Amino acid sequence: MNPLVRLMKLLKPQLPLMLLGTLLSIITIMANIGLLAVSGWFITIMAIAGLSGVTANYFTPAAIIRFLAIVRTAGRYAERLLTHRATFNTLAALRYYFYTRLEPLLPYYRVNFKSADILARLQQDIDELDNFYLRVLLPTFVAICSIPLVGWGVSFISSELALVIVGALTLVGFVLPIFILLLSKKRAQQQAKLSSELKVELVDGMAAMRELLVYQISHQYQQSINRVSESYHRAELHLHRLQALATALTFLAINATVFASLYLLVPLVQIGDLKPEFVASGALLILVCFETVINMPLACQILPKVHASAARLFEIIDKPIPDLGGDTLVTTGPIKFNNLSFTYPDGYAYVLKDIDLIIQQGDKIAIIGASGAGKSTLANLLMGFWPIPPSNNTSQSDIVDKLTPGITINDVDLNELNTESLREHIALMSQNSHLFHATIGDNLRLANPKVTESQMRDVCQVVGLIDFIDELENGFKTWLGETGSGLSGGQKQRLCLAQVLLRNAKVLVLDEPTKGLDRHSERTIITNLFQQLEQSQQSLLLITHKPLMLQKMDKIIVMDEGTIVAQGDHKTLMETNDYYRKLLNYF
Numbered sequence: 001m002n003p004l005v006r007l008m009k010l011l012k013p014q015l016p017l018m019l020l021g022t023l024l025s026i027i028t029i030m031a032n033i034g035l036l037a038v039s040g041w042f043i044t045i046m047a048i049a050g051l052s053g054v055t056a057n058y059f060t061p062a063a064i065i066r067f068l069a070i071v072r073t074a075g076r077y078a079e080r081l082l083t084h085r086a087t088f089n090t091l092a093a094l095r096y097y098f099y100t101r102l103e104p105l106l107p108y109y110r111v112n113f114k115s116a117d118i119l120a121r122l123q124q125d126i127d128e129l130d131n132f133y134l135r136v137l138l139p140t141f142v143a144i145c146s147i148p149l150v151g152w153g154v155s156f157i158s159s160e161l162a163l164v165i166v167g168a169l170t171l172v173g174f175v176l177p178i179f180i181l182l183l184s185k186k187r188a189q190q191q192a193k194l195s196s197e198l199k200v201e202l203v204d205g206m207a208a209m210r211e212l213l214v215y216q217i218s219h220q221y222q223q224s225i226n227r228v229s230e231s232y233h234r235a236e237l238h239l240h241r242l243q244a245l246a247t248a249l250t251f252l253a254i255n256a257t258v259f260a261s262l263y264l265l266v267p268l269v270q271i272g273d274l275k276p277e278f279v280a281s282g283a284l285l286i287l288v289c290f291e292t293v294i295n296m297p298l299a300c301q302i303l304p305k306v307h308a309s310a311a312r313l314f315e316i317i318d319k320p321i322p323d324l325g326g327d328t329l330v331t332t333g334p335i336k337f338n339n340l341s342f343t344y345p346d347g348y349a350y351v352l353k354d355i356d357l358i359i360q361q362g363d364k365i366a367i368i369g370a371s372g373a374g375k376s377t378l379a380n381l382l383m384g385f386w387p388i389p390p391s392n393n394t395s396q397s398d399i400v401d402k403l404t405p406g407i408t409i410n411d412v413d414l415n416e417l418n419t420e421s422l423r424e425h426i427a428l429m430s431q432n433s434h435l436f437h438a439t440i441g442d443n444l445r446l447a448n449p450k451v452t453e454s455q456m457r458d459v460c461q462v463v464g465l466i467d468f469i470d471e472l473e474n475g476f477k478t479w480l481g482e483t484g485s486g487l488s489g490g491q492k493q494r495l496c497l498a499q500v501l502l503r504n505a506k507v508l509v510l511d512e513p514t515k516g517l518d519r520h521s522e523r524t525i526i527t528n529l530f531q532q533l534e535q536s537q538q539s540l541l542l543i544t545h546k547p548l549m550l551q552k553m554d555k556i557i558v559m560d561e562g563t564i565v566a567q568g569d570h571k572t573l574m575e576t577n578d579y580y581r582k583l584l585n586y587f
């Protein structure tokens with residue numbers, strides 16, 4: 001479906017406000033046309049009265065002028081109020097709509113989307129859509145309704161003049177702008193693309209500033225930005241030139257029409273079909289009639305941008321929404337991976353193959369393996385970011401193949417579990433956990449909004465962060481920079497671990513929680529963490545290569561290229577498994 005038609009459907013709830021705004025806009029324009037025409041007539045009769053000394057009735061035109069001026073002012077005010085209210089409502093609704101549609105797609109299509117591109121789409125493209133009603137639909141409706149009205153009104157003076165004005169309005173309002181639109185279409189699309197490219201380059205560059213400086217490639221990077229920027233400005237210059245041409249042609253057409261109106265009106269006066277005082281008001285009326293279409297060139301200029309932005313937004317939300325989660329609430333029990341094999345939606349090869357694993361409540365299980373072995377995938381699958389494929393289990397008779405759920409929790413298929421309940425049951429600390437631009441306390445409250453300061457202190461004690469926080473002038477109220485800048489790598493890591501602990505989940509999934517920590521800090525955290533786990537009877541699924549942690553685990557799963565190649569406790573694996581020993585030496 002055409003993106004603009006889809007957009008109109010989304011604007012439907014604002015229809016009453018929009019129609020009322022359009023009606024008021026037409027009334028205001030008509031009042032303005034009437035005002036100028038009557039003023040022209042009034043000035044002329046007063047001038048004639050002054051020169052010839054005859055008396056003239058100035059009460060009636062003065063009253064009409066006052067009435068039309070009030071209608072114009074009040075109408076303009078009410079029209080602005082309603083149309084802007086409709087626009088703001090639309091903007092809020094569009095942001096909400098696109099965000100809620102995007103949310104379930106993000107972890108799923110993570111690899112395909114660049115965050116800066118999504119940001120550009122959500123911010124810049126939606127802002128562009130906000131022009132759709134105010135600058136495209138409203139002027140178009142006003143023009144379509146007003147042109148016949150103006151033609152009908154002018155036909156009372158002269159039918160030829162009515163034809164001329166309808167023709168001129170159609171030329172200025174539709175023919176010229178559409179001509180310019182066709183000329184500028186390609187460049188406008190190119191400009192929209194370049195603008196988002198520029199944003200992506202800038203955001204990426206800011207994020208990677210340190211690497212650019214360290215690798216001394218900031219100069220090349222600047223050149224690349226300059227190239228995009230220059231292409232963007234070339235496209236913009238071309239569009240502005242076309243716009244200037246459109247403006248010149250528009251004013252030429254308006255003045256030619258005024259000239260034509262005088263050419264038609266003066267002979268009417270000569271043959272006595274028109275009183276002389278109507279010549280000036282006729283010319284003014286023709287001039288002001290163009291107000292009905294004056295916004296059309298801008299509308300045609302904006303239309304391709306709105307079209308491109310809508311298409312870009314629909315493109316991302318139109319990706320098939322994964323069928324994630326059901327209605328069943330999670331109950332505590334064993335987590336089973338039943339011969340699970342998995343490929344990513346956009347991948348071809350199996351990332352996990354025949355994974356058979358049981359995690360009993362309270363178990364502490366570690367996963368170890370080389371980079372790319374599938375450890376994080378295994379952990380992420382538990383969070384329900386991707387639908388879990390069923391497993392093909394051959395029955396005992398080896399004749400009938402039976403499909404069993406790939407992962408179950410307390411014997412319920414993970415696909416049927418309510419996603420929110422699942423994420424309350426299992427807390428994940430991933431390798432790239434995010435800290436927000438907020439205070440330390442606020443970041444902790446994100447994990448658990450009801451947490452008290454003393455609970456925050458306890459958990460920061462467990463992760464070894466409390467001494468550092470106490471030394472800060474503002475303690476938990478210390479503001480963190482973007483993505484937690486202001487904290488060292490290890491401190492960020494600890495704060496993320498504190499967040500996970502505050503979730504009070506039954507199962508903790510920790511992906512390299514002590515990465516970047518010195519041995520002393522690591523030892524303290526491990527001791528505290530395991531003490532807490534003992535007390536709370538939480539299960540732990542831990543991805544690590546650290547012997548300090550591995551020694552404390554009930555079972556260690558050794559993975560290689562998506563399969564489990566060995567399992568056992570640390571001591572046994574050290575004695576019996578070469579690959580395990582190799583991995584520990586390697587890391």
Ligand SMILES: Nc1ncnc2c1ncn2[C@@H]1O[C@H](COP(=O)(O)OP(=O)(O)OP(=O)(O)O)[C@@H](O)[C@H]1O
Pocket residue numbers: 110111344345346347351369370371372373374375376377378431
């Ligand atoms: N979202 C994704 N889409 C497609 N492929 C992915 C995705 N995430 C990971 N992969 C691929 O899956 C394989 C396993 O990745 P995974 O992150 O699970 O490995 P890992 O064992 O955790 O590695 P590391 O220790 O380096 O984090 C890799 O080949 C990776 O390229």
